[in-house]
Amino acid sequence: MIRIEHISKSFNSHVALDDVSLHVKRGHIFGLLGPNGAGKTTLLRIVNRILTPDSGSVLFAGHPLCADDAEHIGYLPEERGLYKKMKVAEQALYLAQLKGVPRREAEARLHTWLDRFELSAWANRRVGELSKGMQQKLQFIVTVLHRPELLIFDEPFSGFDPVNAALLKECILQLRDEGATVILSTHNMSSVEELCNEIALLDTSHVVLAGEVDQIRQAHRTNRYKVVYRTETADKAPQLPDYAKTLSVASHCGNTEMLLELSGDGQDANDLIAKLMPQCRIVAFNEVLPTMNDIFIERVKY
Amino acid sequence: MKKILLVIRREYTTRLRKTSFWVLTLLIPLLLAACYALPVYLASRPAKSSVVLVVDETSLFQSSFSNRKNISYRDAGSMDYARRQLDNEACGAILHIPARETTIPTDAFLYSRAGALEPAVRSDIDAQLQRILVNNILLDVHNISQEDYHAITHTNIALHTRDIETGRDNHRQLKTVMALILGLVIFLAIFLWGSQVMNGVMEEKGNRIVEVLASSLRPFQLMAGKVTGIALVSLTQLILWIILTGAAIGAIRSANSDLFELATRQEQMQSLATKGPEAVAQMKALQETASLPEAVKGLAKINFGTIVPLFALCFLLGYLLYANIFAAVGSVLDREGNYSQFILPLTFPLLLPLLLFPLIQASPGGPLAVWLSMIPFTSPVAMMLRLPFGVPTWQAVLSMAILAVSVPVAARLAATVYRKGILRGSAKF
Numbered sequence: 001m002i003r004i005e006h007i008s009k010s011f012n013s014h015v016a017l018d019d020v021s022l023h024v025k026r027g028h029i030f031g032l033l034g035p036n037g038a039g040k041t042t043l044l045r046i047v048n049r050i051l052t053p054d055s056g057s058v059l060f061a062g063h064p065l066c067a068d069d070a071e072h073i074g075y076l077p078e079e080r081g082l083y084k085k086m087k088v089a090e091q092a093l094y095l096a097q098l099k100g101v102p103r104r105e106a107e108a109r110l111h112t113w114l115d116r117f118e119l120s121a122w123a124n125r126r127v128g129e130l131s132k133g134m135q136q137k138l139q140f141i142v143t144v145l146h147r148p149e150l151l152i153f154d155e156p157f158s159g160f161d162p163v164n165a166a167l168l169k170e171c172i173l174q175l176r177d178e179g180a181t182v183i184l185s186t187h188n189m190s191s192v193e194e195l196c197n198e199i200a201l202l203d204t205s206h207v208v209l210a211g212e213v214d215q216i217r218q219a220h221r222t223n224r225y226k227v228v229y230r231t232e233t234a235d236k237a238p239q240l241p242d243y244a245k246t247l248s249v250a251s252h253c254g255n256t257e258m259l260l261e262l263s264g265d266g267q268d269a270n271d272l273i274a275k276l277m278p279q280c281r282i283v284a285f286n287e288v289l290p291t292m293n294d295i296f297i298e299r300v301k302y
Numbered sequence: 303m304k305k306i307l308l309v310i311r312r313e314y315t316t317r318l319r320k321t322s323f324w325v326l327t328l329l330i331p332l333l334l335a336a337c338y339a340l341p342v343y344l345a346s347r348p349a350k351s352s353v354v355l356v357v358d359e360t361s362l363f364q365s366s367f368s369n370r371k372n373i374s375y376r377d378a379g380s381m382d383y384a385r386r387q388l389d390n391e392a393c394g395a396i397l398h399i400p401a402r403e404t405t406i407p408t409d410a411f412l413y414s415r416a417g418a419l420e421p422a423v424r425s426d427i428d429a430q431l432q433r434i435l436v437n438n439i440l441l442d443v444h445n446i447s448q449e450d451y452h453a454i455t456h457t458n459i460a461l462h463t464r465d466i467e468t469g470r471d472n473h474r475q476l477k478t479v480m481a482l483i484l485g486l487v488i489f490l491a492i493f494l495w496g497s498q499v500m501n502g503v504m505e506e507k508g509n510r511i512v513e514v515l516a517s518s519l520r521p522f523q524l525m526a527g528k529v530t531g532i533a534l535v536s537l538t539q540l541i542l543w544i545i546l547t548g549a550a551i552g553a554i555r556s557a558n559s560d561l562f563e564l565a566t567r568q569e570q571m572q573s574l575a576t577k578g579p580e581a582v583a584q585m586k587a588l589q590e591t592a593s594l595p596e597a598v599k600g601l602a603k604i605n606f607g608t609i610v611p612l613f614a615l616c617f618l619l620g621y622l623l624y625a626n627i628f629a630a631v632g633s634v635l636d637r638e639g640n641y642s643q644f645i646l647p648l649t650f651p652l653l654l655p656l657l658l659f660p661l662i663q664a665s666p667g668g669p670l671a672v673w674l675s676m677i678p679f680t681s682p683v684a685m686m687l688r689l690p691f692g693v694p695t696w697q698a699v700l701s702m703a704i705l706a707v708s709v710p711v712a713a714r715l716a717a718t719v720y721r722k723g724i725l726r727g728s729a730k731f
Contacts, residue, residue, distance in 0.1 A: 045513075045725075048516070048517040049517070050513065050516045050725065051725075067520065070517060070518055070519070073512065073517065075517040077510070077513040077514060077517075079510040079512060079513060080512035081506075081509045081510025081512065081513060082509065082511055083316075083506075083509065083511055083513075084509060094308065094312055095514065095518065097308050097476060098309075098515070098517055098518040098519055122470055142514070173526070191308055215489075251505060266640055
């Protein structure tokens with residue numbers, strides 16, 4: 001859907017992006033991660049043609065990005081902004097028309113979206129009268145109202161309570177199912193695991209990690225396993241093989257939960273289970289993959 | 303183009319819905335109508351009756367003061383008596399003429415309570431003092447008849463400037479007033495609506511919507527839409543001002559037709575003229591209105607066929623030039639920043655011809671005036687200041703051509719600054 005090739009961008013002496021290349025597949029939700037100041041917003045602005053890169057190119061649906069593509073892109077910037085004195089519906093329709101949607105069609109779509117976000121009663125009120133949360137919802141609506149093929153959300157969940165954040169996630173997944181491609185820039189790592197198929201981690205103007213979320217987590221596996229078991233007497237702990245190191249132990253309602261790290265060659269989970277089975281009753285056994293949060297912290301060198 | 307039209311429509315409709323737009327639209331005609339009607343009302347306002355006690359220690363003036371419709375003069379023997387009368391509110395003022403060693407007194411004092419003295423009383427006493435002095439003293443001493451004195455003191459030669467070709471009056475004074483009005487209107491109009499463009503740009507930058515807009519349309523489209531939208535708002539407001547001011551003045555005139563009737567004014571003037579020198583002050587006030595037909599005759603001589611289209615062109619091009627500059631400056635300023643300090647240097651070139659008006663007026667075809675009307679930053683105002691005096695066609699055409707060419711150049715430069723400026727400081731990179 002979108003291919004970013006060797007993009008570099010500097011502001012005076014500050015290098016914001018240095019030879020950044022990414023590929024976002026159609027119908028995927030792509031997570032753009034990175035610490036503050038890594039260059040994420042600059043990259044998103046280049047994709048939106050707000051900034052022009054010093055070098056490199058952006059291909060949109062196979063062709064070099066051009067002015068007309070703006071109608072197929074929806075952008076929710078991190079710095080939210082609306083005309084405070086304009087009415088809710090009027091503002092949404094104006095911005096949709098700027099994206100090339102005929103007014104009547106935009107009106108029909110807006111009606112549905114306002115209902116969904118429980119803003120219908122506010123359609124003829126000025127934006128300045130809305131609460132911050134409601135303004136955030138309106139900002140989301142104006143981003144998606146023109147049914148863009150590519151949606152770019154910069155920190156979409158900031159300012160939302162858990163209920164509305166869940167509603168937003170549901171909407172993003174629905175838009176993806178309807179065929180939209182999504183670029184999600186966020187610091188909310190749990191939402192990355194929940195929503196994203198692929199990610200790229202930007203740090204100090206470079207891509208330091210890119211790929212599918214599951215593969216990245218597998219690649220960063222640390223051979224840790226969680227075992228939940230029961231024994232006949234609570235104080236009777238099972239004997240562990242030498243290659244298994246206990247990281248933590250906790251008991252809940254007669255169950256004991258143990259976090260183990262396996263070391264050494266040729267030893268695997270099967271062997272461990274075989275050793276444990278005679279000693280206790282295994283309730284659960286699973287591999288503990290590192291979270292995106294763990295990987296983020298590990299890879300970003302401050 | 304479609305996007306520019308959308309921006310124009312938004313700018314136009316949102317501004318027309320603002321309360322401030324309608325307040326200003328209604329306020330200006332009301333103020334203009336008030337400026338027109340107030341002097342006439344004040345002149346025609348019936349004065350309060352006043353009693354003036356005269357304490358004349360020179361014995362030269364006693365019994366010589368003539369009573370007026372609302373002012374009566376009474377002699378008082380002493381200041382003590384007069385003071386008691388003033389305390390008892392039996393009189394409104396005390397005129398004290400102290401004794402002097404010289405024959406002709408040089409000072410007189412008018413006592414009253416603070417703020418209680420009608421201006422008409424003061425001017426009447428002043429006029430009567432002069433009249434009595436002249437009649438009772440100077441004429442007696444120098445043996446000059448009242449008619450001769452009147453003939454000598456009322457000489458007033460009117461200097462008319464005439465065109466050598468046509469031999470007609472060229473109404474220089476009227477043209478000067480007209481030039482100043484046209485120049486001021488152009489200056490204020492460009493200033494008022496140009497700064498609206500700047501505020502609009504700063505508003506979009508301040509509330510961060512500019513990033514959403516920049517992802518939908520090119521900065522140039524946004525700027526062009528805003529500048530054009532506000533131009534249409536300004537034209538709407540100008541037209542409404544003209545219509546409403548005309549309507550307000552018309553309504554005042556028809557509601558008070560007796561006050562504004564010129565014939566009655568002239569009659570009043572003639573009757574006042576016979577009353578002697580004390581009426582001179584009142585006459586002067588009336589002369590302004592009485593000489594209106596002359597002004598109208600002068601106006602008819604001014605070439606409105608040239609002035610009106612040139613005024614429209616100067617305003618439009620001048621506004622476009624300055625609006626682009628204002629937009630560019632607005633884009634690089636922060637909302638919190640003290641932007642008012644930029645207004646003066648920005649509008650100074652526009653103000654310059656007004657400051658130099660005495661020189662332009664002295665020589666409307668001179669090098670200073672011509673150069674000022676060629677430089678695009680000063681030409682909208684300078685051209686208006688010269689226009690009523692007559693401008694050679696080639697100069698008018700050249701001036702407008704330079705201005706017209708400078709608009710797209712300014713727009714291009716402004717767009718470059720604007721593109722970079724609107725996102726500056728709005729977010730981290």
